Amino acid sequence: METAERFREAVEKGELEALGALFAEDIRLYSPVKFTPFEGRPMVLGLFGVLLRTFEDFRYVGDFEGTAETSGDGEAARSAILVFRATVNGKEIHGIDLLQFDEAGLIKEFTVMVRPQSAVHALGQAVLEGLVADGLAPRAVDR
Numbered sequence: 001m002e003t004a005e006r007f008r009e010a011v012e013k014g015e016l017e018a019l020g021a022l023f024a025e026d027i028r029l030y031s032p033v034k035f036t037p038f039e040g041r042p043m044v045l046g047l048f049g050v051l052l053r054t055f056e057d058f059r060y061v062g063d064f065e066g067t068a069e070t071s072g073d074g075e076a077a078r079s080a081i082l083v084f085r086a087t088v089n090g091k092e093i094h095g096i097d098l099l100q101f102d103e104a105g106l107i108k109e110f111t112v113m114v115r116p117q118s119a120v121h122a123l124g125q126a127v128l129e130g131l132v133a134d135g136l137a138p139r140a141v142d143r
Contacts, residue, residue, distance in 0.1 A: 003105050004080035008060050014052045020045050024106040032095075032114050033124030043136065044110070050130030054123070055093075058086040070100050070109050077101055077108070091122040 003022055010018035020041060028037040029044045038047050062083035067076040077100040086093045095114035102108040114120055131137035 002080075003101055003107060004063065004065070004082065004099055007099060007107065008063075008082055011048075011052070011058070012060070016045060016049055016052070019048055022107050024102050024104075024108040027107055028109050030109070030111040031127075032112055032120050033127060046134060046136045047127070047131070050127055050134060050136075054088055054126045054130055055086040056088065058084065060084050068098065068100060088119065088126050089122045091119040093119040093123060 007019065007022050010016075010022065023041045023044055025041050026039070027041055027044050028039050029047060030037045031047075038044050060082050064081040064083075066079055066081075068079040069075065070077045079098060079100045082097045082099070084093075084095050084097065086095075093114050094116075095112060098109075098111040098113070099107050100109040100111075114123060128137060132139050
């Protein structure tokens with residue numbers, strides 16, 4: 001079974017351990033709600049723990065395979081795009097997961113794109129709350 005298929009199955013079943021086995025140790029996840037990437041397997045797994053709790057009615061609805069350049073390095077990597085739909089706090093989200101693989105077939109870069117903007121905002125707020133609750137992000141200081 002290809003990595004993208006195993007990833008899809010692990011997400012749909014909510015199996016964090018199976019996801020971890022598919023990530024390169026130095027994975028980078030580019031989020032639509034954070035300028036800098038989430039870096040490293042532990043942080044990305046923590047994020048997925050939050051995401052799996054945050055999304056309601058999450059489902060993949062399509063997929064594509066090909067190649068894409070990673071991080072502007074000029075190198076084309078084997079890639080897969082998984083199209084999804086979900087709900088977050090009553091907002092319908094339509095998005096894609098772009099998975100890029102290393103030579104061993106592990107996911108080395110992961111980019112998430114979602115629409116519409118109101119859903120991006122709802123997702124960002126829900127994820128931040130989850131990251132703070134799990135101790136993965138600092139609590140905002142009240143002013």
